[in-house]
Amino acid sequence: MNKSGLVRFYPFDEIALFTTMTKEKQKISANADNSKPYIEIKNISKSFDNFVAVNGINLEIKEGEIFALLGSSGCGKSTLLRMLAGLETPTTGEIIIDGRDMASIPPFKRPINMMFQSYALFPHMTVEQNVAFGLKQDRVPRNQIKEKVMETLKLVEMEAYTKRKSHQLSGGQRQRVALARILVKSPKLLLLDEPMAALDKKLRGQMQIELVNILEDVGVTCIMVTHDQEEAMTMASRIAVMDQGNIIQIGPPSEVYEFPNSRFSAEFIGTVNLFDGKIKEDRPDQVMIKANDLDADILIDHGVTGTLGMKVSVAVRPEKIIVTREQPDSKYNWTQGTVEEIVYLGGFSTYYVKLDSGKQVVATQANLNRTIHERPSWDEKIYLSWLPVSGVMLIK
Amino acid sequence: MVIAIPLIWMVLFFLIPFAIVLKISFAEMVIAIPPFSALWEYSEGVLNIKLSMDNYLFLLTDDLYIRAYAKSLKLAFISMSLCLLIGYPMAYAIARSGPSIRNILLLGVILPSWTSFLIRIYAWIGILKNNGLINNLLLWLGIIDQPLIMLNTDIAVYIGIVYAYLPFMILPLYTNLVKHDYTLLEAAYDLGAKPWKSFVFITIPLSLPGIIAGAMLVFIPAVGEFVIPELLGGSETLMIGKVLWQEFFNNRDWPVASAVAMVMLLFLALPLAVFHHYQSEEAL
Numbered sequence: 091m092n093k094s095g096l097v098r099f100y101p102f103d104e105i106a107l108f109t110t111m112t113k114e115k116q117k118i119s120a121n122a123d124n125s126k127p128y129i130e131i132k133n134i135s136k137s138f139d140n141f142v143a144v145n146g147i148n149l150e151i152k153e154g155e156i157f158a159l160l161g162s163s164g165c166g167k168s169t170l171l172r173m174l175a176g177l178e179t180p181t182t183g184e185i186i187i188d189g190r191d192m193a194s195i196p197p198f199k200r201p202i203n204m205m206f207q208s209y210a211l212f213p214h215m216t217v218e219q220n221v222a223f224g225l226k227q228d229r230v231p232r233n234q235i236k237e238k239v240m241e242t243l244k245l246v247e248m249e250a251y252t253k254r255k256s257h258q259l260s261g262g263q264r265q266r267v268a269l270a271r272i273l274v275k276s277p278k279l280l281l282l283d284e285p286m287a288a289l290d291k292k293l294r295g296q297m298q299i300e301l302v303n304i305l306e307d308v309g310v311t312c313i314m315v316t317h318d319q320e321e322a323m324t325m326a327s328r329i330a331v332m333d334q335g336n337i338i339q340i341g342p343p344s345e346v347y348e349f350p351n352s353r354f355s356a357e358f359i360g361t362v363n364l365f366d367g368k369i370k371e372d373r374p375d376q377v378m379i380k381a382n383d384l385d386a387d388i389l390i391d392h393g394v395t396g397t398l399g400m401k402v403s404v405a406v407r408p409e410k411i412i413v414t415r416e417q418p419d420s421k422y423n424w425t426q427g428t429v430e431e432i433v434y435l436g437g438f439s440t441y442y443v444k445l446d447s448g449k450q451v452v453a454t455q456a457n458l459n460r461t462i463h464e465r466p467s468w469d470e471k472i473y474l475s476w477l478p479v480s481g482v483m484l485i486k
Numbered sequence: 487m488v489i490a491i492p493l494i495w496m497v498l499f500f501l502i503p504f505a506i507v508l509k510i511s512f513a514e515m516v517i518a519i520p521p522f523s524a525l526w527e528y529s530e531g532v533l534n535i536k537l538s539m540d541n542y543l544f545l546l547t548d549d550l551y552i553r554a555y556a557k558s559l560k561l562a563f564i565s566m567s568l569c570l571l572i573g574y575p576m577a578y579a580i581a582r583s584g585p586s587i588r589n590i591l592l593l594g595v596i597l598p599s600w601t602s603f604l605i606r607i608y609a610w611i612g613i614l615k616n617n618g619l620i621n622n623l624l625l626w627l628g629i630i631d632q633p634l635i636m637l638n639t640d641i642a643v644y645i646g647i648v649y650a651y652l653p654f655m656i657l658p659l660y661t662n663l664v665k666h667d668y669t670l671l672e673a674a675y676d677l678g679a680k681p682w683k684s685f686v687f688i689t690i691p692l693s694l695p696g697i698i699a700g701a702m703l704v705f706i707p708a709v710g711e712f713v714i715p716e717l718l719g720g721s722e723t724l725m726i727g728k729v730l731w732q733e734f735f736n737n738r739d740w741p742v743a744s745a746v747a748m749v750m751l752l753f754l755a756l757p758l759a760v761f762h763h764y765q766s767e768e769a770l
Contacts, residue, residue: 177672197675210673214691223687227678275677 126189128153128311129279134183135335136169143169145335146183151328156305156312158326160319160358166335167315171281174313175204188278198227203272204281208288209264211256217243217267218252224275242274245304261289262297269301273308280305282314286321298324319359323347331355347407352486356405363411363451364484365404369396377483378422379404383447389422391478396485403484410480411453413441413466414473424475427451429466439465443474511744512537522740541745551729551746558726559753561640561715562708565647566655569704570697572648573655577696578689580656581663592660595653607646607717614642614718638720646714651707655700662696663689698761706754726750 127150176197350356367381431442674684712727733743
């Protein structure tokens with residue numbers, strides 16, 4: 091665990107909260123037609139020479155959903171997106187959109203439009219010409235083109251810049267134009283390839299929310315690709331965590347965060363403490379684990395089971411760990427350690443605690459008390475504890 | 487200091503020679519050394535400047551000059567267009583090929599110019615002449631029963647100019663095309679443009695600076711080309727470079743030769759000005 095992990099962590103709770111709030115209305119539209127998925131990706135694979143970029147992925151996406159493919163570079167998320175756009179041909183598998191197989195349809199005829207990472211605005215054309223380009227290809231009558239272009243530019247608040255060329259626009263403005271250029275075609279599916287990567291950090295947060303608002307207003311189905319978990323959680327109603335061409339976990343942001351299904355998922359999203367151990371007791375709906383690094387055993391009391399002696403990991407998020415000076419009166423879920431580092435972040439502090447075994451554990455505590463003396467300090471012996479509901483047992 | 491070096495170069499090798507030629511073009515021919523009259527004389531405390539427009543007016547009296555200019559411009563224009571038609575696909579293919587093959591292909595474009603220009607043009611005589619390579623091959627294949635007359639025709643001149651100047655078209659085009667962002671074409675496909683439409687609406691407009699640079703590099707030297715028409719076009723081909731040569735060396739009429747050169751420069755300055763205008767507009 092390093093301090094950069096902590097920077098990632100900070101805005102997390104706020105955003106998670108925000109996401110659950112904004113997603114409510116979306117879920118309604120997404121659930122409107124539950125009978126069949128709008129987009130079906132069936133067993134799709136892509137190999138380059140001997141390298142398997144995408145390895146038999148299955149996905150179903152509902153109409154109006156904003157779906158994020160999340161993974162580090164080289165995990166196959168961009169290749170999957172390019173296959174949807176038709177820019178790469180799948181080695182195996184099918185892509186079905188609104189009941190239509192896309193295999194034989196070339197990219198210029200697909201009802202899918204993509205916003206490129208670099209935005210790929212045509213540098214020799216004005217904003218207006220860029221947005222009109224797609225409609226011209228569809229032979230839309232001239233007066234209708236003009237009307238639609240202005241309408242879409244208004245939607246993205248770029249109507250004042252129609253005559254500008256792309257090099258005369260800021261990064262955020264370019265993104266809006268790129269968005270207008272694909273929205274104007276009213277595609278059935280919108281693909282966003284790292285939509286915020288070309289923007290500076292300050293602008294990102296603001297644009298993430300704005301982009302989601304526009305997409306929700308239009309009601310377009312959208313698949314985005316990102317390596318930034320914060321971005322995925324802010325924007326998407328569902329996330330697929332990808333690694334080495336496979337999908338590791340699919341679910342709403344809060345589910346992926348609270349109930350990771352694997353070590354990879356747990357570590358990729360947010361900060362996590364992982365404790366290795368063996369199952370010691372398996373009671374109905376409860377599991378007791380003997381952890382290698384902890385003073386007490388771990389008890390997990392929600393929907394888990396396993397065979398005795400099985401090697402497992404337990405994931406505990408830093409905000410779920412309680413830091414105290416007194417020994418907890420529970421028999422489970424606690425350990426002793428020494429405060430190695432404290433990072434004060436205003437609303438809360440992050441404690442880096444070294445256990446006797448040498449393992450480092452990260453815990454965040456809300457700063458409820460105002461004076462510094464009431465909180466544990468450097469090199470102090472403290473106790474870490476958590477509730478039986480807080481841990482998640484991982485077997486892979 | 488760094489700016490001064492190209493400036494000094496321009497003054498020494500462009501401006502001063504230009505001024506000398508300009509000066510001679512206003513003089514009169516005399517049989518002396520040098521073979522032209524002085525522009526100014528200082529005698530009895532009076533400075534006499536004699537500017538003669540006769541040389542320029544003379545160019546209008548004989549339609550030989552006008553025909554020679556027209557022919558040169560036409561020949562240069564057609565050669566330039568042919569170079570563009572042949573050079574663009576080549577430059578495009580090179581720019582699109584893998585980095586390892588790319589350098590070999592580029593070398594292939596440049597390699598011929600490592601041999602003497604004159605020898606390469608002589609080689610074309612061997613290929614094009616009546617009992618040359620092409621005619622012998624066609625006769626042997628039985629496609630023709632009489633040799634085609636190719637040498638000493640305009641066609642031979644076109645072949646020679648296009649052959650010699652093609653690299654000057656390919657290289658600036660390649661430099662431009664290799665920088666193109668391929669995602670722009672992908673974006674065009676994605677927005678519904680068929681590949682050929684993407685080429686017409688994206689690739690060609692974006693390569694315009696390269697097209698213009700290549701066209702200028704072919705057109706300008708082709709107008710004044712002397713060696714190729716002389717060797718491949720035979721004695722009948724009337725081109726301004728040849729007229730210039732004849733005025734200068736055969737007639738020893740330096741003032742008229744200078745006037746011919748000045749008018750030619752005027753013709754060439756025009757497209758250059760257009761080019762410059764376009765470039766400064768691009769920079770905006």
